[in-house]
Amino acid sequence: MTTPTLRLGLSQAVTGPKRSKAFALPAHHLCTHCVVVGMTGSGKTGFLTVMVEEAIGAGIPTLVIDVKGDLPNLLLAFPSFDPAALLPWAEASRAPTDTRSVEEIAAAMAEERCNGLGAWDIGEDEVRDWHARTAIRVLTPGSTAGEPLHLLSSLERRSIRWDNDLESARATLSAAISLVLRLLGRDPDPAKSREHVLLSVLAEKRLIAGETAELGALLHDVLEPTVEEIGALPVDDFISKSDRKALAAGLNTLLGSPTFASWRQGATLDVGDWLTPRDGKTPTVIVSVAHLDDEERALVLGVLFEEVLSWIRTLPGSQRLRALVVFDEVYGFLPPHPANPPTKRPLVALMKQARAFGVGVVIATQNPMDLDYRALSNAGLWCIGRLQTDADRARIIDGLSTTGDREEAQRLGGLVKKLAPRFFVVRNVHDGGEPRVVQPRWAMSLMRGPMTRSELTRAREGR
DSSP: OOOOEEEEEEEEESSSOOOOEEEEEEGGGGGGOEEEEOOTTSSHHHHHHHHHHHHHHTTOOEEEEESSSOGGGGGGOOSSOOGGGGHHHHGGGOOTTOOOOHHHHHHHHHHHHHHHHHTTTOOHHHHHHHHHTEEEEEEOTTOSSSBOEETTHHHHSOOTHHHHOHHHHHHHHHHHHHHHHHHTTSOOOTTTOHHHHHHHHHHHHHHHTTOOOOHHHHHHHHHSOSOSEETTEEHHHHSOHHHHHHHHHHHHHHHHOHHHHGGGSSEEOOHHHHTSOBTTBEEEEEEEOTTSOHHHHHHHHHHHHHHHHHHHTTSOOOSSOOEEEEEEOOTTTSOOTTOOOTTHHHHHHHHHHGGGGTEEEEEEESOGGGSOHHHHTTOSEEEEOOOOSHHHHHHHHHHHOSSOOHHHHHHHHHHHHHOOTTOEEEEEGGGTSOOEEEEEOOOSSOOOOOOOHHHHHHHHHHO
């Protein structure tokens, strides 16, 4: 079987002759994960967009986590260079002093897109073919701008995992119960929280019996437990009736909340199903949390990454890249010790374990100081855009330097500081680790910046 390659742009060596050549990355190199860093305006999101375009164009299903609202721009990879497709997006591109009509702006945008892609030997036929072979889906937990996402699927929609993979089913159930308890302001720790243990035991009994563990039913089970003992203690000794009544009251408040109701409807949380190709098209699923606040994002993505981790553990081992997980702007979700948001444990586990199953992880951030370097030590590909602060550059230079030589480290640090927008220093351990300067190709997608909810709805309808 031919190894797919990702045509990401042009590169030249940092030392020696400055001859440019195509930068074609063998897809399986991403099995050992990738880190992309660069300050605002460095072209980081554009680089990620090109990487996703190439991955799904090569038949690799991709899960994209969108925090800023930019990556749904993948919906705007129009199948032709006709200005008519750009008309709905032309007004937002108008500069304050631009006196042209919307039609003139759209025509100029179409010409720029045609010329930009043409410089990379991508014509209308290639764009049309890519569009026909890909399927892009946007999920928006708690919102109908995209497809809503049922975050408590592992509770309220019974999975076949309860019949054939009990360990994986329990892991996703635990994450859903932790989410519920966090929303109630209670201890979400699966090993220490009595409420977590009680809900887990009651829910698991229902799910193993072939039923669902819908929250309303669990509320009644909390008040009138369907088990006599938990561990070695009677239920009333493990957690008192008054404490169970308080827990049931909290669950009832959640059930009555219109906001919470939007988190209990929509697509089932099933990454394996999402990334299954259908009708000859390679799927890309974008989970956008740009509309949520910081705490909600951490809760939602914590449950999502636990599901991703459970899914990859059901896969057979592989040295080929069978799927890609891309997370743009990981700030706050994979922080250094001692911070421990709900996303950290599954993300660290993914960076350590996913490669064995042929699943690559790509994470990006503006500031390398934001990241837990114990997890990132597992990354084999680093793409470094311009970084302005000395602390940021110092953080990554040791990893970029191939010899540990102080002079080389200083030279690389100066190079990173001087990089122009849309240029990256790339180090890939699979080709010897010699740094190269890479210019990503022009994106097929219209890079028009973060989308509002109404724009996202319009883009989905257009696709």
